[in-house]
Amino acid sequence: MDYEKLIQVRDEKNCFARELGICTEEIREGYARVSLRVExxxxxxxxxxxxxxxxxxxxxxxxxxxxxxxxxxxxxxGNIHYLSPAMNVKMLIAQAQVIKYGKRISVFEVKITDENGRLLAQGTYTYYNLGKQIEL
Incomplete structure (x- = not known):
């Protein structure tokens, strides 16, 4: 898997995330990190x-x-627990790590921190594999 190409494709084709200003920083098997400059x-x-x-x-x-x-x-x-208000922050960093990867259903843990590493939110997200390979 060409993860750099995957990052490029996701950032180009995810119009909603792009509108919010979300930037994908890293993807590797079972893991991703994105950031958002707060406006x-x-x-x-x-x-x-x-x-x-x-x-x-x-x-x-x-x-x-x-x-x-x-x-x-x-x-x-998807569920999320808001642990601390995101006040007076400049940057949000979100990381996802696989908990369980299955043939059709996969579960991921997500943590969102501010630029100082303060944990703001944590959640669990479940995804269904559509069975179609991503074209890079």
């Missing part, structure tokens, strides 16, 4: 990064980790 458009009315933005970041990184096996997949389930 005003990501904030809610109390001055914290919007929970929907954090959820999208988590879903995006878990999807990237799922794609590391070379197949298209889709989210089956």
């Amino acid at each position: 005003e458009k990501h904030m809610n009315f109390v001055g914290s990064v919007h929970g929907g933005c954090l959820f999208s970041l988590a879903d995006t990184v878990a999807g990237a980790a799922s794609s590391s096996y070379g197949y298209y997949s889709t989210t089956v389930d």
Whole structure:
């Protein structure tokens, strides 16, 4: 698997993630890391990064980790625990690690931190392998 090409394809074709400003930094088998430079458009009315933005970041990184096996997949389930408000942060870093890789169903753990390594959110995401290889 050409992970650099996979990063390029994901960043080019994932319009929603691109609109949010999510950048894929690393993909390797069962793992992915993405980042997001926080802007005003990501904030809610109390001055914290919007929970929907954090959820999208988590879903995006878990999807990237799922794609590391070379197949298209889709989210089956996702849950997130918001552990600390994302206030006064400049950068968000999300990492996903495989918990279980199966023939059709795979599960990933996600952690989101700020630029100082403070854990902001943690979740578990489940993906369904669509059985079609990603064309690079």
